[in-house]
Amino acid sequence: MQVLAPIRSPRWISTRRIFEQKISDLHKCTDPSQLKQVLAVIYKSNLHTDIFIATKLISAFSLCRQMRSAVTIHNQIRQPDAQAYNVLIRAHVRNSQPSQAFAAFSQMQSYGVRPNVFTYPFLLKAFSGLEIVAATHAHVEKFGFVEDILVLNSLIEAYSKCGLMGVCAAKKLFSLMVQRDHVSYNCMISGLAKAGQLTEARELFDEMPERDTVSWNAILDGYVKSGEVTVAFQLFQSMPLRDSVSWSTMVLGYRKAGNMEMARNLFDEMPVKNMVAWTIIISGYAEKGLLKEAMRLYNEMEEAGLKPDEGTIISILGACADSGMVGLGRRVHDSVKRNRFSFSIRVSNALVNMYVKCGCLDEALSIFHGMKERNSVSWSTMIHGLGLHGYGEKAVQLFSRMTREGFAPNKVTFLGILSACSHAGLVDEGIRYFYRMQRDYGVIPEIEHYGCMVDLLGRGGRLMEAFGLAHNMPFEPNDKICGALLAACRKHYAVTRAEDELKQLVQLDLKNTGNLSMLSDIYAATGDWTSVAGARLCMKNMSSEKPSGASSIELGDEYYEFTMMDRSHPKSDMIYQMIDQLGEHLRKIGYVHTASC
DNA sequence: CTAGGGTTAG
Structure with missing residues (x-):
């Protein structure tokens, strides 16, 4: 420098x-x-x-x-003033340390340093949750900053991030404002748009005295988020000025609509391509399984002299994790190392997750163990990853280490440990975690936790307990719960015993081909071939409505995705011939195929 | 102080 x-x-x-x-x-x-x-x-x-x-x-x-x-x-400053605290608060917020930001604010008060108008905008950025925003609002009133437009704008922004109730509070605050500037309008429009209240957002947008580009972008984002790409595009075309945010919002809109062609056209037309636009388009290709295109663009981006930032890396790694593209993931990992982009917690977490999902447990573990600092996401990811690969005991050990090191497990951590117990057949251990979660950590079980428990009991052969839990839990069973029950029935051939209950539950989600496929397996196991045919027919009819699950594999530079009965591959005749030969070979060496599973 | 991408959950 x-x-x-x-x-x-x-x-x-x-x-x-x-x-x-x-x-x-x-x-x-x-x-x-x-x-x-x-x-x-x-x-x-x-x-x-x-x-x-x-x-x-x-x-x-x-x-x-x-x-x-x-x-x-900061601690060595002799007499820190409000500005000294503001900078510290902003520093914590920047580094995703909301509780430390709040601690700094508390310390400031206990030392009798009076906050100024710049304290609140920083502080409010750290908060999520209606209660804490409302408490800050009360603080603002107590210290007499209610007239300040800067503080009020920040409050509107913070409130509107807190769901529907928050948006109501923001609207109230907005309506009471004596003076409003364009930022007040933009905060309100963006808040309404994010809450899906597009009509109101549009009304406010239309009545605004002056529109700069930010207002347009806020409403554009609203339409994109609610899936109205066409409306968004019309608006985009009528904008007086379009900046890179407008363009990238539209590229994202088309990517979300599954229209990568249009997304690409817009991306190509962009006058100035920034990191966010590159991120959106590359992640889009990765998400869709288009490895070559994703890879080509990633290289192109680096050749253009752009260094991926934290957001880019996290986003692309997430897409790689979802589609199993370890090749691109490794490529991103390499540039993280090469650019000496210090491994932030979030980047490391994204890497661990990517390797876990792509089946490279050793690489995930080595990154996890090499981390200087971890947060609860790191622990949760690794615990879940161990479970996913069948290492239930190791997951349990890691969970204890996590608590020993002073990290409080949250609801996601428990989903990880419960699913790990389930995969490893640690039924009693899992049940204990389910109770400890509530008693020791005050985590209230959500439907996903019940899903894990139903799965755990079902896999462990404790079918009646599984059904009992599904019936008595404080939620309506969903397709995941049904799926877990069906899988359990299939595994333990408990067809007649559970059939009545099953029928009732299955009504809920006949659209899920995975569940239907399991149902047909169960019928097959009882020799009820008429019902099997019925279920298969039902699946076939549905296949046009909803894509069924696909598997994928990366071989060399190519990435292949395939589904059941897939004939799209040019050599599929040969492939199926090979499968038949394999089957023949298996029969010869004594493998007996059963119709169930 | 306002707009765009972004880590953990079958």
Whole structure:
């Protein structure tokens, strides 16, 4: 970094003014080791207690995820003022540490430092949840900032992120505002659009005195999020000014509608392609299983001199995980290493998840164990991953290690450990976790937890308990629950015993081909071939409405996806011949195929 | 202070 070049020895620094000049550009420094050098020089000159210099340093360290240094510097300020706290709060928010942000705010109050109007916008960014936003609102009233447009805009934004109730509160606040600027309108429009209240958002948009591009983008996003690409596109075409946000929103809209051609056309036409647009288009191809295109664009992006940012990496890795594209995943992993993009927790989590989902458990484990810092997502992902690969005992061990290291398991962690127990046949262990979850950790079971439990009991052969739980749980059974019950019946040949209950449950989701396929297996096991034919016919009729599950494999540079009875491959005749030969061979060596499973 | 992509759950 050029700014730092002149600061070579303490001799250069005679006065604080020189430092001020050098330090005003400090936030441009993205290399932690360079920052540490600067810090050393500053310590020598004993200027680290200076508020101005310290706040600059906190900002700079927080931008390259060096929060420990940022906090240390803050603690050494002699008499921190509101600005010093604001910077610290923003630093925590930037690094996804909402509870630390709140802690800083509390500390500020306990030291009697009065917040200013800039405190709340930062603070509110850290919060999610109606209660905490409402509490902050009360605080704002107590300290007499209710007239400030900056604070009110932030409150509207924060409220409208809290679901329908929050949007109501935001509307109320908005209507009571004496003065509104374009930001107030934009916050409100975006909030309404995100809550799906498009008509109201549109009305507000139409009545706005002045529209800049941000308002258009907010309403555009609303239409895209609710699946109205055509309306969005009409709006897009009538916009007076389109920026990269408008373009990328439209590209996302078409990707979501499954229209990658149109998404690609728009992407190609984009005057300035930024990281977000690249991310959307590459993840789109990856999500659809179009490995070559995804790979080609990824290379093209890097050749254009663009370095993927954290969002890009996380997004593409997520798409790789969903489609099993370990090749692209490795490619992304390589560029993370090459660009010395320090492995943030979220990037590492995304990598662990990708390797787990692509079947590379060893690589997932090695990244997980190499992480300097972990959060509950890291633990949950790894626990679930171990379970997925059949290592139930290891998952249980990791769960204990997680709690020993002071991480509170959340509802997702329990889904992971419950499914791990289920896969490994650890029935009693699983039941214990289900109770501990509620008693020791106050996690209230949701329908997914009941799904895991039904699966756990069912697989373990405790069918009646499984059915009992499905009947008595405080939720209506869904297709997942039915699926778990059907799988259990199929596995344990408990056809007649469960049939009545089953029929009742199956009514719920006849559209799920996976469940129907299991049902037909069960009929086959009892020799009820008429019902088998019925179920198969039903599936065939449905196949036009809903795609059935597909499997995929990556061989060399090619990625193949295939479904049941798939004949799309040019060599499918040969493939099926090979399958027949394999079957013949298996029969010869004594394998008996059963119609059930 | 306002707009776009983004890690854990069958």
